[in-house]
Amino acid sequence: MVGNMSKAQEKPSSAKRDHLVDTALELFTEGGYHAVGIDAVLARAGVAKMTLYNHFPSKEDLIVAALARKAEQSAQGLEKALAAAGAEPRAKLLAIFDWLEVWFRSKEFRGCIYIKAASEYPRKKDKPHQAALAFKETRLELLRGLCRQAGVKDAETLAWQLSLLAEGAIVVAFMHARPEAARDAKAAAATLLAKAKN
Amino acid sequence: MVGNMSKAQEKPSSAKRDHLVDTALELFTEGGYHAVGIDAVLARAGVAKMTLYNHFPSKEDLIVAALARKAEQSAQGLEKALAAAGAEPRAKLLAIFDWLEVWFRSKEFRGCIYIKAASEYPRKKDKPHQAALAFKETRLELLRGLCRQAGVKDAETLAWQLSLLAEGAIVVAFMHARPEAARDAKAAAATLLAKAKN
DNA sequence: CAATAAATAGACAGGTCTGTATATTTCTTG
DNA sequence: CAAGAAATATACAGACCTGTCTATTTATTG
Numbered sequence: 001m002v003g004n005m006s007k008a009q010e011k012p013s014s015a016k017r018d019h020l021v022d023t024a025l026e027l028f029t030e031g032g033y034h035a036v037g038i039d040a041v042l043a044r045a046g047v048a049k050m051t052l053y054n055h056f057p058s059k060e061d062l063i064v065a066a067l068a069r070k071a072e073q074s075a076q077g078l079e080k081a082l083a084a085a086g087a088e089p090r091a092k093l094l095a096i097f098d099w100l101e102v103w104f105r106s107k108e109f110r111g112c113i114y115i116k117a118a119s120e121y122p123r124k125k126d127k128p129h130q131a132a133l134a135f136k137e138t139r140l141e142l143l144r145g146l147c148r149q150a151g152v153k154d155a156e157t158l159a160w161q162l163s164l165l166a167e168g169a170i171v172v173a174f175m176h177a178r179p180e181a182a183r184d185a186k187a188a189a190a191t192l193l194a195k196a197k198n
Numbered sequence: 199m200v201g202n203m204s205k206a207q208e209k210p211s212s213a214k215r216d217h218l219v220d221t222a223l224e225l226f227t228e229g230g231y232h233a234v235g236i237d238a239v240l241a242r243a244g245v246a247k248m249t250l251y252n253h254f255p256s257k258e259d260l261i262v263a264a265l266a267r268k269a270e271q272s273a274q275g276l277e278k279a280l281a282a283a284g285a286e287p288r289a290k291l292l293a294i295f296d297w298l299e300v301w302f303r304s305k306e307f308r309g310c311i312y313i314k315a316a317s318e319y320p321r322k323k324d325k326p327h328q329a330a331l332a333f334k335e336t337r338l339e340l341l342r343g344l345c346r347q348a349g350v351k352d353a354e355t356l357a358w359q360l361s362l363l364a365e366g367a368i369v370v371a372f373m374h375a376r377p378e379a380a381r382d383a384k385a386a387a388a389t390l391l392a393k394a395k396n
Numbered sequence: 397c398a399a400t401a402a403a404t405a406g407a408c409a410g411g412t413c414t415g416t417a418t419a420t421t422t423c424t425t426g
Numbered sequence: 427c428a429a430g431a432a433a434t435a436t437a438c439a440g441a442c443c444t445g446t447c448t449a450t451t452t453a454t455t456g
Binding site for chain 1: 412413414415416417
């Protein structure tokens, strides 16, 4: 085997690895990161402990892999929803909140795993914290792009404001068990969009 | 001693108890609930373990007490800020976001301990979860009251929308280390308020 | 002062956690 | 089939966790 053999590297994808990451994502989503031990993940996945540690140097790396998996899934779903919304940037921006509502109404909805990751790993140097922040920045960049395309006066501010509405909707939908938060957010977004015109 | 002696009751306030709750609030705020053990709280507080368990039946009850303490402090500060904003309900509503910004810029700002409590204790039956939800509902009720006083068309919807902005601002300020989120939220709130007029 | 209450130190039980070591078995693939 | 790679079961180290028990000391207060 040629290449970097330093140590404790992550190995390339495999069926076992994928299954492990999927299971980890499920369990961490349901129970949190500290509250769920790797033994629980291994038990549900039906995988031996050494297999985990052959693929990941530590639990935190498994968490990062789970966050990355969710990011792929989420990006894919959002992309589809945006494409279905047509070509208008404004329609795309509003479609985001419809997409959120579908998520809120799904029975697997447990709030945002990135907010939770940043909360449970509050130090900036923690890998899950960094992964969570990176995700949120990617999302913000998407909003920025759409706001610029929409040709509003202050795209930067509007992007942050729409981000506030989205994050707030997630938190409210989670804590109050209130999927309607997405509609409230969409209406507010429409108002801000109208005001920000040209 | 007359009265209920069933067992494992919380005892009335005392200097030790107060100090314990203050220390717990500090540490849980900094490190999270599962990640911070009671030994760390006891060490920083300089209090014996049995003293803790004489005042609280369990760690979760200590967490609830810490959440309650923060709720008092927060309500007190907000009340002051609202009073200083004058008599106009609209001015009071906007003043909330100025008050948030002061918080965001304080060096102790670590995000919202109630969101984190609900995240780390995701089951509705968990005491910290219930305490967190109760706090958020109280805050929402305050928003409702001000929106009604402001005499807008749909006070209920506006209250939820302002809640979205506030929660979103907290999350964004925390994750992106961006206290300016409060200004963005305030501007958005002003727009929604103007649109909701009469 | 004397009696009662509160807080203390320290050990400990019983459980959980992450991560490692070892030896064996299964799978893959030339 | 045979050799190498991957996954397995099992045990274990070492640390940490919550909560309890006991015996002693310190405060409080009638």
